[in-house]
Each structure stands twice: as C-alpha cells, then as structure tokens.
Amino acid sequence: MTLTLLLDIASWLLLSTGGVFVFIGGLGALRMPDLYTRMHAASVTDTIGPALIIIGIILQAGLTLASIKLIAILLFLLITGPTASNALASASLLAGNRPEFAKAVTEDEKQ
Amino acid sequence: MTTVFSIFLLTMLIVTAIAIVRIRDLFATVMLSGIFSLLLAANFFLLDAADVALTEAAVGAGISTVLFLSALAMTTDREKAPSSNRIIALIVVATTTLTMIYASFDQPTFGDPDAPIHQHIAPWYLETTRDAIDIPNVVTAVLASFRGYDTLGEVFVVFTAGIGVLFILGAPSGKPRQTTDFHSEGLRHYLVPRVVGRLLTPFILLFALYVQFHGDYGPGGGFQAGAIFAAAIILYSLLEGEKRALEAIPRSWLIGMTAGGALLYSAVGVAGMLLGGNFLDYSVLAENPVAGQHIGILLIEAGVGITVTGVLLSIFHAFTARDKF
Numbered sequence: 001m002t003l004t005l006l007l008d009i010a011s012w013l014l015l016s017t018g019g020v021f022v023f024i025g026g027l028g029a030l031r032m033p034d035l036y037t038r039m040h041a042a043s044v045t046d047t048i049g050p051a052l053i054i055i056g057i058i059l060q061a062g063l064t065l066a067s068i069k070l071i072a073i074l075l076f077l078l079i080t081g082p083t084a085s086n087a088l089a090s091a092s093l094l095a096g097n098r099p100e101f102a103k104a105v106t107e108d109e110k111q
Numbered sequence: 112m113t114t115v116f117s118i119f120l121l122t123m124l125i126v127t128a129i130a131i132v133r134i135r136d137l138f139a140t141v142m143l144s145g146i147f148s149l150l151l152a153a154n155f156f157l158l159d160a161a162d163v164a165l166t167e168a169a170v171g172a173g174i175s176t177v178l179f180l181s182a183l184a185m186t187t188d189r190e191k192a193p194s195s196n197r198i199i200a201l202i203v204v205a206t207t208t209l210t211m212i213y214a215s216f217d218q219p220t221f222g223d224p225d226a227p228i229h230q231h232i233a234p235w236y237l238e239t240t241r242d243a244i245d246i247p248n249v250v251t252a253v254l255a256s257f258r259g260y261d262t263l264g265e266v267f268v269v270f271t272a273g274i275g276v277l278f279i280l281g282a283p284s285g286k287p288r289q290t291t292d293f294h295s296e297g298l299r300h301y302l303v304p305r306v307v308g309r310l311l312t313p314f315i316l317l318f319a320l321y322v323q324f325h326g327d328y329g330p331g332g333g334f335q336a337g338a339i340f341a342a343a344i345i346l347y348s349l350l351e352g353e354k355r356a357l358e359a360i361p362r363s364w365l366i367g368m369t370a371g372g373a374l375l376y377s378a379v380g381v382a383g384m385l386l387g388g389n390f391l392d393y394s395v396l397a398e399n400p401v402a403g404q405h406i407g408i409l410l411i412e413a414g415v416g417i418t419v420t421g422v423l424l425s426i427f428h429a430f431t432a433r434d435k436f
Contacts, residue, residue: 076311083307090301 011059018052025049034100035092039085046081050074113157120154135190141179148172161330162250165322169338174423177345181430243394244404246327254332255408259391262411263376265334266418270373273422280429308350315343323416327405333412337419344420345427353431365425372418379410 021044028041054074061067127147131140148171155164219226240252254262323336348356380391387395393407394400 079307079311083304086303087301 007059011056014052014056014059018049018056021045021052022049035097036089036099039089043081043085046077046084050077117154117157120150120157124150124154135192136188137183137190138180138188140190141176141183144179145172145176148175162248162254162332162335165330165335166338169335169342173342174338174345177342178423178426178430181427185430185433243401244408245401246405246408248327248329250330251326251332251408251412255411256393256404259380259393259407259411262415263380263391266373266376266415269422270369270418273369273418273425276426277429280426280433305350308346312343312347315339315346319343323412324409326412327408333415333417334419336412337416338423340416340420341423341427344424348427348431353428357428360424362425362428365421365428368417368421369425370421372414372416372421375414375417376411379407379414383407 025041025043025045028044029038032038032041051074054070054077058067058070061070124147127143127150131143131147134140134143148167152164152168152172155161155167223229236253236257237249239257240246240249244252244256246252319336319339322331322339323333326332326336344356344360347359379393379396383392383395384390391407391411393404396403396406
C-alpha cells in the first residue's frame with residue numbers, strides 16, 4: 001500500500017517536473033533572440049522534458065510490455081532529438097546565419 | 112478529461128489550418144501541414160482509431176512532408192500574390208460551409224449507440240470476425256477480408272497515382288544526368304546525422320516489418336508499413352546520396368514492386384476463384400477456412416505494403432532526379 005503511494009508520489013513529481021521543463025522550453029523558444037539560443041531552449045522539450053514524463057509514466061505502468069515500449073520510445077527520442085538539433089544548427093550555420101553573440105564580437109573587433 | 116483534450120486538439124487544428132492559408136512562405140506551410148497531420152493523428156487516436164492514426168502519422172506527417180520538400184526544391188518557396196476574384200472564391204466557400212453546417216444538424220450525436228453506423232453492419236462484423244477470421248484486430252479483418260474489394264480498389268488508386276506522377280515527372284532511364292554534390296554525396300560530410308541515421312535505419316526497417324506483420328493483432332498493416340519502409344529508404348538516400356539508395360533498390364525493382372504488389376493482391380483474388388470460391392474469398396485457400404483467411408490476409412497485406420513502398424519511393428526518386436525548373 002505504502003509502496004504504491006510512494007510510486008504515485010514519485011511519478012507525480014517526475015511528471016510535473018517534466019511538464020515544467022517542457023513549458024520552460026516553449027517559453028524560451030518564444031522569447032530568445034536568435035535561432036541558436038531558441039534551439040538551445042527548445043532542445044529541453046525533446047530531451048529532459050519527455051525523459052522525465054516517460055519515466056513518470058513507466059512508474060505508473062509497472063513491469064509490463066507497455067514499459068518496454070516506453071523505454072524504446074525514450075531511447076529513440078534521446079537519440080533523434082539532439083541529432084535533429086545538430087543538423088538544424090549546422091544547416092543554419094552553413095546557410096550563413098550567424099549567432100547574435102558572434103555578430104556582437106565582430107562589431108567589437110571593428111571598433 | 113478526454114473531451115478537454117479533444118477540444119484543445121481541434122482548436123489547434125483550426126489555428127494550424129488558418130496559418131497554412133495565411134502564410135506565404137511555402138517552406139513554413141509544408142512544416143505546418145506536417146504539424147496539422149500530427150495533430151489529426153493525435154485526434155484519431157483519442158477517437159480510438161489507432162489504425163487510422165498510424166496511417167495519418169506515417170503518411171501525412173512523414174512521407175507527405177518529404178515529398179512536398181522535394182517538390183519545393185524544384186520550384187520556389189514563395190507563394191505568388193493572390194490574384195483577383197477573391198469575392199467569388201469567398202462566396203463559394205461560404206455557401207459550401209453553410210450547406211455542410213446545415214447538413215450536420217441531421218447527423219446523429221457523437222457516440223450515439225442508435226446511430227445508423229452502429230446499427231447497420233458493424234455488429235455483424237464484430238460478431239463474425241471471431242468465428243470466421245479469428246484475428247484480434249477487427250479493423251484488419253474488415254479492411255482485408257470483409258471489404259477486401261474496397262482495399263483492392265485503394266491499392267489500384269495508389270498504383271494509378273504513382274504511374275501518373277511518373278508520367279508527369281518522367282521516370283529517367285538510360286544514362287544518368289549531371290549529378291550535383293547532393294545526389295552523389297548526400298549528407299556524407301555531416302558526421303552526427305550520418306552516424307545516427309545509419310544506426311537507426313535497420314531499426315526503422317524492423318519496425319516497418321513489425322507493423323506489416325503485426326497488423327492482424329494490433330494497429331498496422333500494409334499501408335502504414337509501406338510508408339515506414341519507404342521513409343527508412345528515403346532517410347538512407349538523404350544520408351548516403353541518391354546513388355547509393357538506387358544501388359540498394361534499383362529503379363527497375365521499384366517499378367516491379369509498384370506493379371507486383373497490386374498484382375499479388377489480385378492474384379490472391381483469382382486464386383480464390385480458381386479454387387472454387389468467389390473473387391477475394393480467402394476461405395478456400397486452405398483446408399481450414401480460418402487458416403485460409405489468415406493466409407489470404409497475410410498475402411494481400413504484403414501486396415499492399417509492396418505497392419505502397421514502390422509508389423512512394425518511385426515518386427521520391429522521380430522528384431530528386433529532376434533538375435530545377
């Protein structure tokens with residue numbers, strides 16, 4: 001009885017922390033100044049956010065086939081999310097889109 | 112709770128649809144239509160239509176986005192400024208919308224057990240599936256066996272669409288044209304996507320086979336598996352270059368797959384006739400009618416998967432093989 005209660009509390013904590021991370025990521029994606037800082041914020045929504053949420057759901061599901069599927073989804077997200085961020089950032093750099101701070105540095109050097 | 116979530120998703124669908132209409136940047140429009148499909152898939156899932164959700168996610172959010180992007184690479188990514196005659200368009204759209212809203216008043220309410228769709232033939236499908244076909248996923252039983260003739264029609268629609276696109280874009284044959292870096296090299300210089308892509312491709316293929324053969328027991332089947340299979344090959348083509356992908360599955364194979372899957376489906380139907388049953392009656396394919404149904408469903412789902420893979424990959428290669436207009 002106490003074990004289920006503890007599991008419930010743990011999964012509740014994980015789920016809400018994950019939700020907070022996703023929210024912060026969304027906020028950052030809206031508020032940050034350029035693509036790179038926005039991606040930095042948004043990458044939270046496909047790494048730590050879903051990781052915490054999925055672990056929270058796994059605690060609810062217990063040792064079932066659903067948990068194994070959830071772990072597979074988690075692994076897939078943890079591999080593909082950062083890869084997509086990397087591809088997006090390098091594509092943007094190649095297209096000549098420079099980060100704001102790099103522009104600021106060049107301006108300083110000019111002066 | 113589910114109702115709240117559905118309302119949220121439907122609202123997001125409308126917002127996305129309005130954004131698609133308003134935005135002039137076609138690249139953003141393609142991304143938004145991918146998001147639209149993903150939202151729609153989530154909506155289908157909430158309605159317990161897992162098979163349709165899987166199809167929408169694989170085809171709408173996955174393959175269509177890639178094909179649209181290939182099309183954009185050949186044209187421009189800016190929409191032309193709208194011409195005149197917008198008043199007439201507005202009147203047509205408004206009239207149609209009002210007619211449809213008026214027609215919707217006659218519809219039974221959502222989930223009404225007395226609705227004609229729940230009274231007519233659905234109960235018979237649900238009862239008969241257990242005895243006659245004996246697979247847990249009734250959707251597959253309806254799609255592949257009870258209404259196999261409809262699905263045959265769908266496969267031929269896919270087949271015809273593929274042939275049509277190849278006629279318009281032209282299936283290149285003979286000597287290859289001047290290749291750009293992308294076509295021969297792909298993303299081979301980009302280490303991280305390449306390593307991860309190579310790591311994931313076999314698992315995506317494995318998942319496609321799982322969806323193909325698990326369709327009798329859970330959501331899945333030939334249409335979804337074909338889209339996932341094609342997605343894996345398209346990923347390979349993006350990473351390693353189109354040439355390598357065509358070495359793995361040459362164009363002649365793709366044409367053969369496009370026609371062969373539809374042919375396999377029809378052949379199963381004709382085999383039923385030759386063994387003394389009706390067209391697409393699988394019960395006569397084995398001694399035991401239920402086993403015959405299983406064999407028939409397996410074969411026609413394979414046919415569907417092969418045709419869908421062939422058509423999607425042919426269209427993708429037809430797009431990438433063309434120069435910019």
